[in-house]
Amino acid sequence: MGPDPALRAWAEAALPVARQEIAASPEPWRCGGTWFVGVDALPNAADGSVGACAFPWQALPVAPRSLHRAQLSVIRPGYPQPSEEESAAAFAFRQKRAAAHLDGLLPIGPDRRRMIREPHAWILGVPLTSVRAAPLVVWEGSHRIMAEALRQALRPHPPESWADIDITDAYQAARAEVFRTCARVELPVVPGEASLLHRLTVHGVASWSGTEREDRIIAYFRPMLASVAEWIAQP
Structure with a gap:
């Protein structure tokens, strides 16, 4: 979306506040010091x-x-780098598939099985800096595949239990289908623009390329829905 002067004005107002919060945060940078997750920052x-x-x-x-405090996703030149907290396979997936994932699924228990614990209405990204490197990556039409797969996985269970159902296998199989059948699209955005995604869109972050040296900072909003049933409703 955009360009729009109201989006640009908000980004300009938010940037110095964001930089102050990032500098003061005790949260460790991931991916070898190239990614600040910045949840609620x-x-x-x-x-x-x-x-x-x-x-x-x-x-x-x-x-x-009503909005939560925005996530401040910050990417630095060189992203991603290997790190101790990430396996070699996970790092390779980050490089090859942009760490593609679906928001709202949390790893639960010692086996980190995926459950729908944060159903949200949509994903809005508002860029605060003019860096186009390491853009958001989406798989076009992936929301339809994910919605159908998750509805099928949850259908045998009562709706009141859906937040506690292990949907790991269904999610991973659907994501593999997305990679086979959906176009990968990069969405670089600058202040004055924004990206608005369907909540079930598979997405990630591309590796850094080019010669830009400034941090890429995007504020993300994901307002919550009342139920998992709303979250998996027909796209």
């Missing part, structure tokens, strides 16, 4: 405003909602 208000700057709802094709 931006101290925006529930209406999305930062300081005196209102959130640019008028520039978005979604209705206003």
Whole structure:
């Protein structure tokens, strides 16, 4: 979406606040010091405003909602790098498949089985810096494949139990189908623009390329839904 002056104004207001929070955060950088996850790191208000700057709802094709503190996803030149917290296979997947995943699924228990614990309405990314390197990557049409696979996996169970159902196998099989059948698309965005994804879109982050040296910072919002049933509703 964009360019839109309201999106640009919000990004300009949020950037110095974001940089201050990133510098002060005790959260460790991942991927060899090239990725700051930054969950709930931006101290925006529930209406999305930062300081005196209102959130640019008028520039978005979604209705206003109460918003959580935004994630500040920061990528530095050289992303990704090997790290002790990531296996060789996981690092290779990050390089080859941009660590493609579906938001809302959490690894539960010692075996880290995937369960739908954070059903959200949509994924909105608002860039705060003009860096195009390491852009968001999406698999076009993947939301339809994921929605059908997860509905089939949950159908035998009562809806009130869906947040506790292990959907790991269904998720991984559907993601493999996405890789086989869906086009991979990179979405570089700059201040004044934004990316709005369907909540079931498979997505990731491309490896850094090019000569840009500034950090790539994007503020992400994922407002919660009331139930898993809403989350897997027909796209």
